[in-house]
Amino acid sequence: MSEEPSRVPLGLAAGAAAAALLLTGCGGGGKAAAGAAGAAPAGDLPQATTYTTLDGLPRDSAPPADGPTTVVHPEKTVPVSAEPGGPALAELPATQLKGPTWVPVVESRPGWRRVLLPSRPNRVTGWIPDKGLRAARSTHVIKVDLSDREMTLAESGRDKGTWTVAVGAPKTPTPTGRTFLLASLAPPEPTYSPLILPVGAHSATLDTFGGGPGTVAFHGWRDASVFGEAVTHGCVRVPADALDRLSRVPLGSVVDIRA
Amino acid sequence: MRTITRCAVALGALALPLVLPLVPAAPAAATAGGTGSAFAVAATGPVAIPATPSVSSDAQRPERDSVAELPDNPLVRAGALNAAAWSGHARASAADVVVSRLGLEAAAVTAKCENGNGVSHLARATLDGRKLQANARPNSAVQIDLPKLGNASVTLNRHVRDRDGSLTVTAIEIVLPLPGGVTQKLSIASATCGKTAAKPGDPGTPGGGGEPGGPSAGTPSAPAATPSAPVSAAPVPTPVAGDLPVTG
Numbered sequence: 001m002s003e004e005p006s007r008v009p010l011g012l013a014a015g016a017a018a019a020a021l022l023l024t025g026c027g028g029g030g031k032a033a034a035g036a037a038g039a040a041p042a043g044d045l046p047q048a049t050t051y052t053t054l055d056g057l058p059r060d061s062a063p064p065a066d067g068p069t070t071v072v073h074p075e076k077t078v079p080v081s082a083e084p085g086g087p088a089l090a091e092l093p094a095t096q097l098k099g100p101t102w103v104p105v106v107e108s109r110p111g112w113r114r115v116l117l118p119s120r121p122n123r124v125t126g127w128i129p130d131k132g133l134r135a136a137r138s139t140h141v142i143k144v145d146l147s148d149r150e151m152t153l154a155e156s157g158r159d160k161g162t163w164t165v166a167v168g169a170p171k172t173p174t175p176t177g178r179t180f181l182l183a184s185l186a187p188p189e190p191t192y193s194p195l196i197l198p199v200g201a202h203s204a205t206l207d208t209f210g211g212g213p214g215t216v217a218f219h220g221w222r223d224a225s226v227f228g229e230a231v232t233h234g235c236v237r238v239p240a241d242a243l244d245r246l247s248r249v250p251l252g253s254v255v256d257i258r259a
Numbered sequence: 260m261r262t263i264t265r266c267a268v269a270l271g272a273l274a275l276p277l278v279l280p281l282v283p284a285a286p287a288a289a290t291a292g293g294t295g296s297a298f299a300v301a302a303t304g305p306v307a308i309p310a311t312p313s314v315s316s317d318a319q320r321p322e323r324d325s326v327a328e329l330p331d332n333p334l335v336r337a338g339a340l341n342a343a344a345w346s347g348h349a350r351a352s353a354a355d356v357v358v359s360r361l362g363l364e365a366a367a368v369t370a371k372c373e374n375g376n377g378v379s380h381l382a383r384a385t386l387d388g389r390k391l392q393a394n395a396r397p398n399s400a401v402q403i404d405l406p407k408l409g410n411a412s413v414t415l416n417r418h419v420r421d422r423d424g425s426l427t428v429t430a431i432e433i434v435l436p437l438p439g440g441v442t443q444k445l446s447i448a449s450a451t452c453g454k455t456a457a458k459p460g461d462p463g464t465p466g467g468g469g470e471p472g473g474p475s476a477g478t479p480s481a482p483a484a485t486p487s488a489p490v491s492a493a494p495v496p497t498p499v500a501g502d503l504p505v506t507g
Binding site: 211 | 296309496501502504507
């Protein structure tokens, strides 16, 4: 709990524009290293973040569903095992990219939750103990159809909106499978988008990109002519109104990317 | 000037005990009631406060967490924050609660949930100078007109029954629509408990039924297959200032 209340950074000014309130941030840049501030000592175990690759953990293979998803937030760093009660192979910190960690549950056993993790390889999962988790429910699913180059936002099983988007180019395709909304970032000096919404997946063809770990994300784009094209390095570029809707989707919500 | 109207909307008839001890009783009488969960204070919206403290447990012994004082924030002050949960039971409390923008003050706010039944209690609580009932009927709503901000909705003793039969009782829930379609929400003393054991698998998770469901070797013994019931809707994220080079 100790690090979480420090994320109470925002003012509730009477009459102030709510959007401005929302964009008042915690400070800090993008180099949120594994084992973020406030987490327990990492020891020798790798941290489950967008910067790391985790070995020996099971991969997600179940098809996504449209129904509600249980999402969990660890109050502090928790161990990650390949099976319930197994030895810890990694640690899941309480924060990701300076925001709270929220990951979707894909399977439950008594006392244990199997969750999607934000590391490489894509679709990596791990079991974490149920104790000390804050659980909540997301009714949102973000669906991306790479063939149609469309993104659909569903809520409680009903489609709430569909937008034509830009997806990965043939040589740098957007990876398919079930992943999740990892973070909501407001770049201090936005160049192409006011918000960056990284997901748990990474490019399968680019180990790094622009100095980052090849993380796939939703974000806006200055030139609307790209929508409907397969031109990106793996990210999904979306129109401004779609980005606005995505900004209100809870972290940990499932992202279903299909070929 | 603020105008206050009151209405009571009873969503279900519940036999409510009026005595609400702050310290959980011995769990010897606990039945297999699924996961209990509780938190003292949480907020979503422009002022986001993670559930503090927050516990969730399906064990037979209570899991407790306490925080002496809520970290500084522009929305709410509170101290002596407690949360406790175990199988089929949950309790939460906060003391010296002040929400200055609404003129809300309470010496103590508590919520308790036991095997699908819940009750909340307020001690020396006032809203805009008016005394609030110590034991309000479930889902008692109070509307407040706040100049420049709009209508705030304050619900006392809020009861919400989930599809799985679990109950969430929140002593005070405040919803404040803000300009731009944004909503500030504040929950004070919230407890969730189930009445019956949860179904095998986790119906709230994608693919939950598509994988082996039985406990595996090495899994600590548990009273039943009782995946935790989510306590609430997941929060709308607050963007953090930062950047990450992504595969644009």
